[in-house]
Amino acid sequence: EAVTADAMVVKGSYRALAKEIGAEVDSGGALKHIQDCIERLWKVSIIAQNGRKRQGFRLLSEYASDEADGRLYVALNPLIAQAVMGGGQHVRISMDEVRALDSETARLLHQRLCGWIDPGKTGKASIDTLCGYVWPSEASGSTMRKRRQRVREALPELVALGWTVTEFAAGKYDITRPKAAG
Incomplete structure (x- = not known):
């Protein structure tokens, strides 16, 4: 299922994410803290059980960053994305x-x-x-x-x-x- 589903993806940079969440953009400590948080999210695994069937997956399906240029790529697991977004619906919030x-x-x-x-x-x-x-x-x-x-x-x-x-x-x-x- 998850292999063919769409994921929610965030592409950008640590600096852009820091600015978006109100963190100090010019602080290396703040950027390192954000990186650490994302990497903790990468480690989160979920086991779902329905009757006798069990399924395991990670919260994030993909994570990549480049310290040289500060680029960041994070993809939410498609099953989580579908649950969060209600089966393909989406909400735009300015x-x-x-x-x-x-x-x-x-x-x-x-x-x-x-x-x-x-x-x-x-x-x-x-x-x-x-x-x-x-x-x-x-x-x-x-x-x-x-x-x-x-x-x-x-x-x-x-x-x-x-x-x-x-x-x-x-x-x-x-x-x-x-x-x-x-």
Whole structure:
């Protein structure tokens, strides 16, 4: 199965990856730390059992780097990629948008909404549904009121990115994702 499946691949450099994750780009220590992390991921093996059948595979199907030019190539195991992406579906999340968001609440909402609402499309959600995207655990009373307030405070951050958020009834929203650029 995995031999014929597509893998998720990241091509780039340690420096580009460091910049993307907010690490110090000019620090050799940070780049070495990233390399060590990727190599630890390479060592992760998974054994899946279904009844009497067992199957083993690595988390990463392929890893290569070149210290001379800093190039990096990492491929996620196709079976893991398929499980993560839901059988061939994919989600595009603009890292420029993510970096423009100030609050953790806004970043988590953005990630979840990007997975649900296609570019140029609209979805409807209640404030409690949006809270559930950020905090999956149940809450009541003052905790839930604080969560609702934090979500309400995060929505203008999405609007600043070009999303449209309209409260059409108390605590119920139409949320439109901007069309993809290009």
